[in-house]
Amino acid sequence: MTTLPDEAGAPAHIAHIIAGLSQGGAENALYRLVSVQPDPSKHLVFSLTDEGIFGPRLRALGVEVHCLGLRRGAIPSPLALLRLVRGLRQARPALVQTWMYHADLLGGVAARAAGIPVCWGIRHSDLSAQHNKWSTRLTAKACARLSRWIPTMAVSCSARAADVHRALGYKVPFEIVHNGLDVTAWRPQPSWRATVRSELGIGPEEFVLAHAGRSDPQKDHPTLAEAFARVHALRPQTRLLICGKGLARGDAYFDALPFTPRARMAVLALGPRDDLPRLWQAADAFTLSSALGEAFPNVVAEAMSCGLPCVVTDVGDAADIVGDTGRVVPPSDPAALAAAMLELCNMPPPERLQLGAAARHRVLEHFTLARMAAGFGRVWNDVMAGGKT
Template sequence: MRPILHVISGLRTGGAETMLVALCRSLQARGLPQHVVSLTRGGENAEALAAAGVTVHVLAPGGLAGAAASLLSLSRLIRRLRPAVIQGWLYHGDLFAALAHRLAGAPRRSLLAWGWRNSDIDHARYGRLLRIGRALSGWPGLVVSNSQAGADFHCGLGYRPRRLAVIPNGIDTVRFRPDTAARAVIRAELGIPEDAVVVIHAARLDPMKDHGAVLAAAALVPQLRFVLAGAGTETLALPPNAIALGRRDDLPRLYAAADIVLSTSAFGEGFSNALAEGMAAGLVPVATRVGDAGLILSGSGRLVPPGDPAAVASALADLGALAPIARRETGLAARARIVRAFGIDAMAAGFLEAWTQAGASLDPAADRGR
């Protein structure tokens, strides 16, 4: 069977990287060989992919000469593997996949697909990539966006994909689930009282995530406890009711110890994995109205305007004042929403359907006739 080749900018901890691992695991289990090209060295998810039996190829372009050499290496890999699909992830992965696809002479043999993972991105930081992507947006036979907001944003900038599919992220609802035992253990480890109402915010330190709004809101609701998890959070100056843990690899345990999951993204968020994972763990969600947050919540928890700490604090105060049983029932309803609409199998099936409809041959019998 012809493999699927994914091209991504790197394999560090992040939403897109997490979804790539989940998708590869699911497709590999279905008998579809998976290969991943990373454009940077290292990253925690490289080990996760290898453990799942996925072949990881590392190209590390540095400067123009390095980029040219990496493109040549990627084009040779494409000619050798003859993948059914070349799926780009994030802007750098999309562009490298497109250029190598052309260089390898593969347009008739392999479907080129791009992956959009953002909405309302910062033009000051990504303007050049957005302009290049817009100019080449007719090259891929398919573009997959993980949010309707992201699809609308890019099309509004003048991107003109030949075929567009919106496939929401898939959440591992077995890994992310309510866990009474983990709740007690992690609270004891962190020195959080059993009866405290805990808000968790899981995100790397980045302007897009707006940690300033988290800290300002926390200062307005001293009756609640805040746990911040994510690379760089350990450097923040915190109010007395907050702790920061830096990067953590045990998010399911941390979510299990909380009551409310908070997403304060100011821009750029397409589909928030942290928000959906927290909901899968049975937490009540509070999120800014950015990307597809409204679709994820679908009436659960609270939606608030971005960049408004007072609105965040008001929503948190209201939910924190609920009786514990009412808050628990609200969280379980949020979990049911994620289980129903955003499972990993649904995401994998969506990719397979989109690739097939765009012309990719994923049938082993068809491959033998080539």
């Protein structure tokens, strides 16, 4: 794990308020950010719900974790707000950093009531009624109304997400701080390739496309299934390695995806896994099929850091993450996704490896934990100084 120099981290006590600490992009980003601070014990975390999987991990770093025990999706009571205000007054942090809408709203009001400056965290790029709960949209709109008075700054993990919220009416200065990766964990390990392939039953000459994403409409797995079926019809020695909740054989979600019978037999559906850096050593390329909702898709940068060229849909900041090291196609277009996949399949191996090396180099330049922590540190210092970045 990378350790940052003192000047890159926060110089004072920081309180983080987040909706929960279960597995998720924001939760993971919070954990990674705190883990590389010079002194993680200078950070404390308030979870509006429970400690999830990241609570114990944060405590292992020396971070104080408090859980309010609110029911997910429930409207917070005034008592919960008072408990949070009391907790902040007792902790007396120099700044409050909130993560996601419910924490932005409840944590922002509590921080202001406690007389502590607050920085909001924006991590969502789709607020359509079709793909969001009414409570999420209502909370985001309430935050827009209050954004002129509560936060000093808002940190967004993507430019697209910041634009969406400005259009919604957010009247707060935005700073873009991309998510950062532990590039020592996510790295090419060529010596693992044969072993992992053997474990998974992948032949040495088979081309493997990797994908990770939970069972969610925003991930648009039907488009992925249709695209892979097209690829497999033309390149029978192609395999699809997919991981994530709902993506295992026998899961109703996976079983309903529109693979052709032959293409389905070529899919390695592993479900949730915590060893993706190892699994990706067996892959030749990575694909993101999302139709909407992505802000900064971590899975793309993680795959790139492992030296995999990526085919992504043009959602959130995916195109900016990939740059010229991969291929970008319109969302919800199986033909375009299949064509881009086939381009990588048919690319000479040395050329494809060179593209993968360029992908990792791009991550090292732009998406490291050090850059993420330094970005948050600059914003926090400015907020505590009473200024705007």
